[in-house]
Amino acid sequence: MSVGAPTVRASRLPDSDRLFGVFTVGATGLLLVTFVLIPLWAILKNSFVTPEGIGLDNFARYFADARFITVVGNTFEVGISVTLTTLVLAYGFAYAIQRTCMPFKGVLRIIALLPVFSPSLVQALGLQFLLGRNGFVNRTFGTEIDIYGFWGIFISDAVYAFPHAFLILSTALAVADARLYESAETLGAGPWRIFRTVTLPGTRYGIASAAFVVFTIVITDFGNPVVIGGNYSVLAVEIYNQVSGQANFAMGAVIGVLLLLPAALAVTGEKWIARRQFASLTSQSVPLVPRPNPARDIAWFAYSVLVALAILSLVAIVIYASFVRLWPYNLSFSLRHYEFDVQNGIQPLWTSISVAIVTALLAIVFVTGAAYANHAFPMRASRILYFLAILPAAVPGMVLGLGYILAFNTPGQPVYLIYDTILIIAVCNVYHYHAQGFLLATTNIKQISSTFDEASATLGATKLRTVWRVTLPMIWPTVLAVGVFFFMRAMVTLSAVIFLITPSTQLAAVSVLYLDDRGALNQAAAFAVCIMATVVAFLVLTQLALRLAGIRGVNLVR
């Protein structure tokens, strides 16, 4: 077992490797600065603009507001409670998928991801249909459940964040060295002790990454609180109030800056955790293959089915509502909501698919590239690189989208060449969800021992060759999973891209927003069902293509 991050220092690398390292780190850094830092600065600098000139008055004014403490308190209450709940639930689910022999793993895995297949407002809609005052549960059982407020945000954000956590944790649990488990058993350790001393430490990096991702997406999400949050105010909604409600960019930017703080904290934490992460997969590793154990498998199966049912119920009710005449008053079957009367009909769905494919391809190269650069070349610059790579998770989509306009809508500068095309939308998607993809890839790369690299180097291979012949072959299922993740996000994301779409690049998720806006809830549900069906079809087709290429046993969704 080799301990610690790669021990090879940049200074000891041969020249060609140095060059390769400088190139990958440099290119990644340049892209992150261009597509994350510059747009963020373009909008967040407004926080320092006051009527009296440049200064910190806006911050002072916001901190002095009596509501400030309440709103920050609420944000943390939701952020922390959702993070803890989601981590526990998702870890259990990922464990059941990766470490047991329970049946129907494929189906359960897809269900776990359903929440990322549809725009987040659909999920809040599902929750309203199911648990609203006039929702399915209250109507059927005569109860008087009132979910508007904390519990509404809690449930909808937990469901929203679940797939993000599951993806990272599942990647972390996918790789393990069977010899460790055998030794532990030989030494007489019980299952709980093995879990505590082998499994948990081996997935430490994954847990920390998942915690960061869940916490930041919960505190930056405004889609769910807007629909189901009642009078419970959180920071992300405050940004929306300031920017969209009052056209006050300065105060919106102040809140945007506050939301970046967790990302800064995470960077400090990462160094500490990464030091304690050992590589689970070394050159002598024997991959852990779970052995059947009926009692355990049935218990985990029951658990997974429960979680899956909870997620499924939210989605199922939306699908159901799309097929009835008028939810909840007339439940007779009807297909009328599938005759979309939005401006361009179903056309935006095709645009969305193009955008999603471009997003996925760009992410495969640039996001996994960033993860590799950050891991393989530990230079002084890579701390900054890491920070920039995960920073976008802390940025609400609205802030990023407006930042893109401010930074790139200037004729004559290079990025303007792709402005107004679907490429800028795809690029925005890649960097909006950069942190999730980056951490997914990093979690996997960190588990692979540097002895592979060293062995390869000893045999005279350059780094570039090692990547091609050794690293990529080991991590390519994760690379593919990154692509799939970005495809799914690009199909449904809203908050940033509504500032970048043009009349000729309308997106499917925006159509859902229009329909929901004008109260055509059933039609909004129907359009969302089309999006979900597209994503599922895409997954099935890709899986088929892999099979045809003779590759088996690869899960696109890890």
Place this chain on the structure above:
Amino acid sequence: MGKTIFQCCARNSIARLIASAVVGTTLLFAAPGISHAGKITVYTSYEEDELAAFLDAMNKDLPDVEVDVLRLSTGDLRARMLAEADNPKHDVIWGWAATSMVDPRIMEMLEPYSPEGIDKVPARFRDKDGYWFATTGYMGAFCVNNEEMAKDNLAMPSSWQDLIKPEYKGKLVMPNPASSGTGYLHVASILQMMGEEKGWAYLDELDKNMDQYIKSGSKPCNAASAGENAIGISFALRAIKNIDEGYPITMVIPSEGAGHELEANALMKTSQNKEDAKKFLDWTVSKSAEAEYNKWKSIVTMQGRDMPEKFKKAGLPDDISTVLFEVDYAWAAENRDRIIAEWQKRYEK
């Protein structure tokens, strides 16, 4: 993944495939949109369905002008236009809240234009210097869910005063003025109608009955339609559409008068194709446009209209001006920050 990582016969071909696909697709999609004469871009906040009907008519009347339309909600569109101010992408603003149009940062991007036939639009629906004019508008109304009222044996409210009766406790929902322009319009018109002191006292009472302040301006009527709340303080058009859709709701126009918002049109100073942009703006006050507005909008500023059947059925009077409260837009815009701050202090926990 266990066994698969060591069986990666197809790795190189896959990697190559991915690499070439990335390069290929990137190049394919990088070609920027080419703008050409005869084409204009219009930003609007008209709702999808009415927009589609208006555009159908417009395409028949102006076959040689290609109009690209982008629709966003009022607030999102304002944020986008302010961010794009250095290089605006649109030639025309169409059907967009007049209270947002008067924002000085927006006004300085406009060029005065008075289309042919503007005289049909009374002066009070136009900017005095000709920067914008409003052809349509929407008015405040309550959406009341019949089933929810019957369940609790409640009487139908008919005025703002009715809404503060104790029996409606927890039944009301309205848009939050901090996040929604329409929410602000309600608050501003109440303060103007009753005077500030009495207005705030009234809002205090209203707050006691309020279940929630919804963030988006379009939601309260939908919440009432879905039975999530009994009474949604919202807009007439939404009520009419939802009644038409089949929801069991009644539209109530408050007897003290309904606040309203105008939907204004304007020409951008930066337009590269002013000739066609002006043709389009001329069309927005044409007979044929008016005929379409009449089918869809609760307020049409051009005089003498035939109210469509579904509007009358929902309870709209033939002469709208009898139920409208004259909102002082300038006052509303000037006092916005102060009123919202006060409102948040009082009612936002």
